[in-house]
Amino acid sequence: MARPDRKGTPLYEVDNLHLSLPDMTAKPLIGAAPRIEILRGLSFTVPRGAVMGIVGGSGSGKSTLGRALLRLLEPTGGNIRFDGHDITHLPETRLRGLRHRVQMIFQDPMSSLNPRRRVGGIIAGPLRRHGFDRVEARVAEALDHVGLPRDFARRFPHELSGGQRQRVGIARAIALSPDFILADEIVSGLDVSSQAQVLNLLERLVGELGVTLAFISHDLSVIRRLCSHVIVMHRGEIVENAPTAQLFEAPQAAYTRALLDAIPLPDPDQPGW
């Protein structure tokens, strides 16, 4: 998995990104539905090798931003450059060549794994589609990386625990040796004990594979543990973008401070409560 060491150079450059979606619930009988602005002019870069935390409340647009980075949604304004290519309006046929370089891990490991396929088949699927060689070997390596025994390849998703399923989701993403992985709320459905294991795993994989990770979460504690940079979103805008240490030591935006103050720490004497 050797790649030229360009650590720190921008992998993603996002400039004045706008995205709006039609509001079908307000669609008149004839004519176009009104549009809701979900992303309102976002600009930031994701450096190669960074672990970018994206945090915000529900409806802040953080998941939409993630899906725009993967071009699962097409922006309505501004532009996104991935590794120097402008992918803002790239048609699906041309995107296909880039698809194996950007991967996603989903929030709900149960619904993102096809219940009728075995773990081995689930991990091998994208490898075959993108024409990789040594598929069997790559599946085995991916399982090794996420700390699952190789014979799990023969199991079905429903035979695994929640934490194990999430590991399969991670294995499927890293098997392709992507440059970029988007993880959307991947630990929020897990118990704290499995949460800690999955975070440790991600931390290790980022170090070993040198992959760039965007980690979407509503939980600042988790972000602090894992991420090198944090983007705080609120109502479709970036209210703060800073290195993690700086953000937690000296939060600048009022919304960031409100978010931090609202986290209930396991401490009966936490100030402000």
Place this chain on the structure above:
Amino acid sequence: MRDGRGQIRRRAGLRLWLSGGWLALVLFGAVFAPWVAPQDPLMQDLFTSRLPPFWMEGAEPGYWLGTDNLGRDVLSRILHGARIALIVAVSAGAATCLIGATLGLIAGYFRGMADIVISRLVDIWMAFPPVLFAILLIAVLGTGLTSIIVAIVVIDWTRFARVVRAEAMNQGAMDYVASAQVAGYSRLRTMLVEILPNVLPTIGALLTLEMGISVIVEAILSFVNLSIPTDDPTWGGMIAEGRQAIHQSWWVLVFPLVTLFLTVLSFSQLGEGLKDRFDPVLR
């Protein structure tokens, strides 16, 4: 996003207007058939036999959709046929709905023994081939409007029972049902006041679907001459007669067929449209 969604009441969609409009037209025709029908639907007149519809050469005024080989006016027969079709649709639909939905609601909410009995009954019931079952029933009950309605109810209540049971089970798992129980309400009251209103959109959609199916079943039974024994025109009967003269006078077959098709389609679209419009939770 979540918060804005519910604040806009959805407008009635195009399909609600189209399907509702067509059904209103059919209803109007059925109710006022004796007054709006241009001819007596039973009057035979060999001088006017096989007249083509109005836009074709040889058409006669007053016979807009042509006549069959006995000289009876097709439009008038369709209008009178709508009466039987709608009577069957409404009464069979309502009876099926009442029986099936009640059993489904009980099975889905009370679970336990009631569910086991009702669900097994549904399973066994559905193992009978429906069309043979209907023909057998009519053979036993004798032909006639009531027999058709009974046959449809007996065959189709299971559809309601299954779907409503599943929906009642979903709703039964909601926290508001737990809250009602904690408050001390009886199970029966909880079923009727908490669960039923939330299952109603589904029941409504099923009901209109069932009305469409009833129209088809009646037409099928008329087609194989197992419907009503009198000379009263039925759409199925007209289609059966029209089939014999398809090469000489296609309109005798095509117009009742198109009417039947549009009516059945409208019923199912009406159900979906109403569900979209009135379901309190936009799904």
Place this chain on the structure above:
Amino acid sequence: MSAYLEIRNLSAVVRGTGERLLRGVSIALEAGHVTGLVGESGAGKSMIGKAVLGILPTAVEVVEGEILLDGQDLLRMPPDRRRRLIGATAALIPQDPLTALNPSHRVGPQITDRLVDILGWSRADAEARAQALLDEVHIAEPARVMKSYPHELSGGMRQRILIAAAFAAEPRLIVADEPTTALDVTVQKQILRLIAEMQARHGTAMLFVTHDLGVVSKICQDLAVLYAGKVVEQAAMRDFFRAPAHPYSRALLAATPQYTDPTGSLRPVERDVLDTVEAEIAADDREWRNGQAGP
């Protein structure tokens, strides 16, 4: 000191398979106190609240134990009497504000109906009470909100209404089942404060079910830590956070996210800690089976 709610040696199993879901749970709750029930998913914390309120799923069967509410055993009471007693003295604050209000009915009747139907209030008294309570949970324009349907209101607003509804009949006991889990943190903080404020003002005893030790530390006086349906530790809240006694409690606390302590928190639960609890549970099960098999 006698407890207002006392659960003694409560065991529940899955009907048919006999799999144990609650393993001899004993918890005492004093009048006006808040006791937290903490554990991961499957620990049986919600099950206890449901057993108290009599809303266990039909697949679950209580096989032994007592639930004493003000000295009366709920489990040995005719179902009808139990339902009336619970209706008059207890209430539930459910988890999901999206599914906890009936989407087909306006908000007002969902608060007032039980006052009128079950407790025999007059309609006017119930309306006035509901308005006063909505005011108490800081809802502006209570009259307008009462005429709204649930889908017209935000999540935080709905949770406030559920809290108002729970306190409406002045219950002496409230079971709060993960009431803030579905909310954003900023809203969660407001709602937690609101629950604490209402609880203190009305002097209601509360069982507070949650998976979040952070939340426990903000609202409870006592807590019980559960694992696989067994209470592994019971303690006063401050004692617990100063020095958790059981190894599993310590592990759970170390696994809880804490942004102020990025290295000391979010630690996975060690295998040998899990082995210790599992061994305790196996021993407990053996003893229980022998007791069941005996006379």
